[in-house]
Amino acid sequence: MTPESTPTSAPRPGGTGRLAGRTVSRVGYGAMQLERLHEDRAAAVALLRHAFDLGVDHVDTAEFYGSGFVNELIREALRPEDDVLIISKVGAASDPGGPFPLRVAQRPEELRAGVEANLVTLGVEQIPVVNLRRMDVGFAPPMPDDQFVDLDDQLAVMTALRDEGKIGAIGLSSVSPDVLRRALPAGIVCVQNAYSLVAREDEELLKLCTAEQIAWVPFFPLGGAMPGMPKVTDEPAVLAAAERLGCTPAQVGLAWLLHHSPQTLLIPGTATTGHLEANLDAGAITLDQETLAALDAIPPRPSTNPLH
Template structure:
């Protein structure tokens, strides 16, 4: 095992397992469907660099991402595997559909176990659909949180999952979920998209890991991107890093509870992402970056406002 000094970005306890604060988001492994050995090589390089937190889902490439992780690490405990449930792959223009009912959640845990080749998943995030961007729950997929957490807790008691997280949630939902022992929250959050600031504060106050997705913004057309933000471009040039590296470094500095899971199919980008752990912002640089969101909000009355 790597010592803490070798963990990029430092170390954090996630559901009873120590992980590097810079992990890897496995969505990009979908691209290795036709060359899984290349995906395995990428994951082995990540592990050499100290990455030991892999964030995946059965619906990433319809099992491809999980299969590549299985080929790379088998049942080894040298990586902490985090998956998410609450949606499934479908053959439709939008290839994802919500599957929020308790029995559907259980089916998805078993599907993840099968494709990962594991008897237990270290952390499973319940991907709710309370907030955008993306799918919003309606109809029979409006399922009460308590019913979902009862099923998740049962699976934790059975040893199928190690710990429970939440994703795409609102502040009231996290508040209700805390009693179940939530270890992490995944919501969209970046330097240029801080709609979930109150949720971030609630997580940090309660020692819940904050794992931002879309950490560089711009996930959907029309949404702001860190790489287009003039303040980020200027400070990245000062530090001789990319705007993407700067956006990730800013996130790491927000709180010790922040864990990053940038995804890439490129070894060069992987190495750039891991190097973010050594980027140091001056108080002036951090202050300028902290002010970006308030300035953007003031400038734009037509910014997308998600509830």
């Protein structure tokens, strides 16, 4: 796949993929870690602009990242010449004073309120893609009884928001294959689940995304993001591949995801320039068949849920 050029003439990291009807870089940017730069707003904005200059043209965010702080950074960083696809999500909300940093917000009125809040902090009239972050699989905060909401009721409000022009397209996050199948008539453009070389429980879901030409956007792409999660960079086969290829173990983990499925778009996050550049450079790493076979042979590792 030949990288196309962005308006800034930077090559698209990882080549090109498709998201919401647009051609995008296969390596984008996940903005969650920008919250770590709360005391250095200028550095956070500079990091985002550096990413755009290097060819990043899709950014994953959420209103509940820093209670709107991360969205505000994106709003400030975007320049008129930047053609960047913004993907946000609803289904949770910030809860700084609670037992967990997030609370579940699955009710239809909460989904609408989440979209409205994103519109304000991003400073846009439409969010190109909004993911409905459900709690069907993976790590989730405790679910009060009133937060068990039928998928059809949620898709009804998401579809209404799309019809109103407040969102451009609908994605899903933390869902099972059955939930995706039920949602297909709504026109799902992407799926985000926790997935990595050591956490491959969602192969069936990935195959369904491939069959339906839906972008597969794994979060926690290197594992280890929370206590109890195995780390890709701890695997001996990953360490050996990194030494042989002259790159970092993290780059091997990201490169494997790109090689594993052409539907994959990456959104690795970081708050440092060095890690940003290394993540983007992973898109240019070629894994030979011997290396791929060694990585594919790594067994999935069980996780324990730190939120319960």
